[in-house]
Amino acid sequence: MIDTALDYLGNGSAITLLVLLTLSFYFVLCFWIFIYRFLSIKSSIFNEKKSLDDLTSRSSTLSPMSALHKCSNSVHTKEILNACEINIIKDASVGITWLSIIASTAPFVGLFGTVVxxxxxxxxxxxxxxxxxxxxxxxxxxxxxxxxxxxxxAIFAYTFHQILTRKVYELNTYIKAQSEILIAKG
Structure with missing residues (x-):
């Protein structure tokens, strides 16, 4: 198997090698974005879930670990909380667009290599x-x-894109719930 791959790379043209190098870069970038963003979003979800639990059970204030608390600076107006929600979700979704780009362009890059x-x-x-x-x-x-x-x-990029999109949605749900509770409490 390794001999076949080395033979293929040795006999391949410059365009074919460039295509495979590009796809290798895509593959590494795809995994890097996924691992980095997944761990970051997972940590944020944990903090926001804990903050929501505290807010609904025993405390009337946000947890200091909550991104909503850090953004709003204890000002709980509807406008400020809405702006904070948007900012937090924007920050959480950084990199997801790249996964979408990789998922949509990788098959075409591969097809280009095949045609050549x-x-x-x-x-x-x-x-x-x-x-x-x-x-x-x-x-x-x-x-x-x-x-x-x-x-x-493309399969990995699309799958990772969907997983991260779902995690951002989950984070958004916790943040919106906290925001609505704070607005209701006045």
Whole structure:
């Protein structure tokens, strides 16, 4: 398997290698964004959930760990809390757009590599008088590796995008609940 991959990279054109390098960068970026943002949002959700629990059970004030508390500076007007909600969600959703971009462009980057690989294969075959299926099939299958790599990266990017979007929604729910309670308490 490793020999096949090294052989593929050794025989690949500059465009094919550039496509695979781009997709590798996408893949690493996708995981980095997901891990960083997931842990950050998960921590925020924990703090906001604890603050909401405190607010609904025993205390009439926000927890000092709450992002809403840090933003509002103990001023609980509807306008200030609304502005804080928007700011917190904006900060929490940083990076999610990149996952969407990666998910939508990675298959096209891979497809570009496949098209170039197929064109190069046909250019090589043009010098030969008779070309059979046994010669064409390996060249085409090698070219399709780029499309497979693009789809592989896109699957992770799209999945991570959906997970983080759901986590931001969950965070937003806790923040809105706290905000409504504070407005109701006056």
């Amino acid at each position: 690989g197929i064109l190069e294969s046909f250019a090589k075959f043009s010098n030969e008088s008779k070309v059979g299926f046994s010669v064409i099939a390996p060249a085409i299958s090698e070219a399709l590796v780029a499309t497979a790599a693009g789809i592989f990266v």
